[in-house]
Amino acid sequence: MSVSRYALSVWWRNLALYRRTWKLNLLPNFFEPLLYLVSIGIGVGAYVNEMAGMSYVAFLAPGLVAVAAMNGASFEVTYNAFVRMNFEKTYAAMLTTPIQPDDVLAGEILWAMTRSFLYGGCFWIVIAAVGLAPLPASLLALPLIPLTGLLFAALGITFSLRIPSIDLFSFYFTLFLTPLFLFSDVFFPLQERLSGGWLWIAEVLPLLHPVRLMRHAFRGEWSPILVWDLAYVIGLSALLLVLAARATRRRLAA
Amino acid sequence: MLRRPMPSLVPDRLAEHDSDPIVACEGVAKRYGDRLAVDHIDLAVPAGLCFGLLGPNGAGKTTMLRMIYGATPPSAGIVRVFGLDVTQHTRRVRMRLGVTLQENALVEVLSAVENLRIFARYHRLPRVTSERRIEELLDFLELRSHATLPVRALSGGFQRRVAIAVSLIHRPELLILDEPTTGLDPAVRLALWERIRELRSAGTTVLLTTHYMDEAQRLCDRLAILSAGRVVADGSPAALIRQHLAAQALELTLPAGEDARVLAEIRDVRTLRMGRRLVLFADDATALLETLRERGRTGDPSAVVVRPANLEDVFLALTGTALEGDA
Ligand SMILES: Nc1ncnc2c1ncn2[C@@H]1O[C@H](COP(=O)(O)OP(=O)(O)OP(=O)(O)O)[C@@H](O)[C@H]1O
C-alpha cells in the first residue's frame, strides 16, 4: 500500500461536508443507543435484579458504547461511500488530483473512525453524566471507540466494494449488523447462555470483541482474553484493509 | 493582448518541431473484457495549443483522457505527459494538470467557494495561495454573484463553470476538459470559449472533447477524430476539410438509389449520403452544379444548396451517418 498525506485531503472533504449536515446526521444515530438504554436498561431492567453482578442498566451501558461506535462507522462506509463512489463520482474527481486509490481508502477509513468516535464519544459522555461510566476506569473505553470504528469501517467497506447495487445494504444491516447487535454480549452474557462448543463458535462474531474490551475497561479489569480480543480486532481489520485496498484499486482504476 | 498566429496558418511541420509534446501516446490501447475501447492510438498534443478529440458516442474519448491523466492504466502502450510516464509518475503528473469530468462531480450541498476549497485541499495548496486563487477564479469564470449558494441551486451553466473552476485551482499547465459545453446555452458556450482562449494565450495547453463541430472548428488548433477506438484523421480543422473533402459542398435532394446515375462520368468528387440528401464535395461546387444541371441530374432544383464544406461533413464522412455503425 502507498498511503500518503493526501489521505487527509479525503478526510477533510468529508469533514467539510459534515460541518454542513451534522445536525441531521448526528441526532438519529446518537439517540438510538440512548433509546435502548432507557427502554431496555430501565424498562426491562426493572424486572432483572442484576446481571453479571451489576444492575442491568450498568451491564448494558458499555456494550451500547460499542454499538454506537459500530453504527457511526457503518453508515459512513456503506451507503455514504457507495453513493460517493457510484453516483456522485466523488472518487473519480479525486483521481484527477494527486490523490491515489489507497489515499481514498485510507481517508474514508479515517473518516469512519472519526464519526464512530463522535457517536461513541457523545454516548459515553451521556452515560458518564448519569453515573453509569465509573471514572477514571471507563476513560480506557475512549480509545476503544475508534478501534471498534476501524473494525466496522473495514468490514463495511469490504462489503461496499463488492456489491453491484445499493439495495444490497439492507442485507448487511438486517442480516449482519442487527444479529451482531442482538447476540454479541450486549444484552446478556453469552457464556451464561451458550454451552462449550457454541461459545467457541460465537468467538467469530466481530462485535463480541469490542463489547468484551469495553466491559472490562468500564470495570477497570484485566483478563488474558483481552489479548485475543485485541488481536482479533486489529488482525481482522488489517486483513480486510489489505483486501479492500486491492478492491479499491481495481474498482477505481478500471 | 498578444495572440499567437492562427495555427491553421502555421505549416504543420513547423508546429510539430516547435517543442516536445505535452502529451505523447504511443500505441495506447484499453481493453474492457472482449472490447477494445481504445485500439492502439498514437497521439501527440503540442504545447500551448488547444487540441480537440472528436468522435461519436462510445468512440473512446473519455477512456483516452482517463489514461492520459492516469486514472486507469493502459492495457498496452505508453502515455507520457510532460515527458513523464504517467503510470510510474501518476502523482507528479496530476499535480501539474487539471481535469473537468464529463459529469460534474461537485459537492452539491456546498457552495462554489467551498467546492473550490475542497479541490485546493486535494492539491494540498497552502491556505493563503488557495484563498487568493479562489478570488481570481470567481472573477475569471464570473461566479461571484452566486459564489456562496449551494451548487445544486445553480443553473447548469453555473454548475459547469464551477466544475471548470475547481480544475483550475492549482494553475495547471495542461487543462483536460471532457465535453465542457454539452448542454449549455449559446451565450455560456461563447463565454467559455473565450475563457479557454485566454487560458491558452496565457500558455496553458488545452485538451478537450466535444460533439459540437462548430466548437471544434472555432476553438481547436488541432483535432483528432476517433471512431471505434482508433484515430481516423487528425490535423488542423482547415487541413482536415482540405484533405478529406474539398472546399465546397453541393447538397441535392435525391432518392437514395440514384447516386450512381448522378455521379456517372464525374470524377474526383467525394459524396456523403444523409437520408434523402446527397452531398457532393468539390473545390468549385458552382461549376459542378452547372455540369449536373446541363445533364438534368440535380433532383429537386429548389432544394439545391451550395455552401463551404465544414467539419461536420468531415466527421460524418469519416465516422458514418447511420445510427448503427460498426461500433
Ligand atoms: N469502466 C468501463 N468498463 C467497461 N467498459 C467501459 C468502461 N469505460 C468505458 N467503457 C466502454 O468503452 C467504450 C468507450 O467509452 P468512452 O466513455 O471512452 O466513450 P466516449 O467517446 O467518451 O463516449 P461519449 O461521447 O458517449 O462520452 C464504450 O464502449 C464503453 O462502454
Ligand SMILES: [Mg+2]
Ligand atoms: Mg465520454
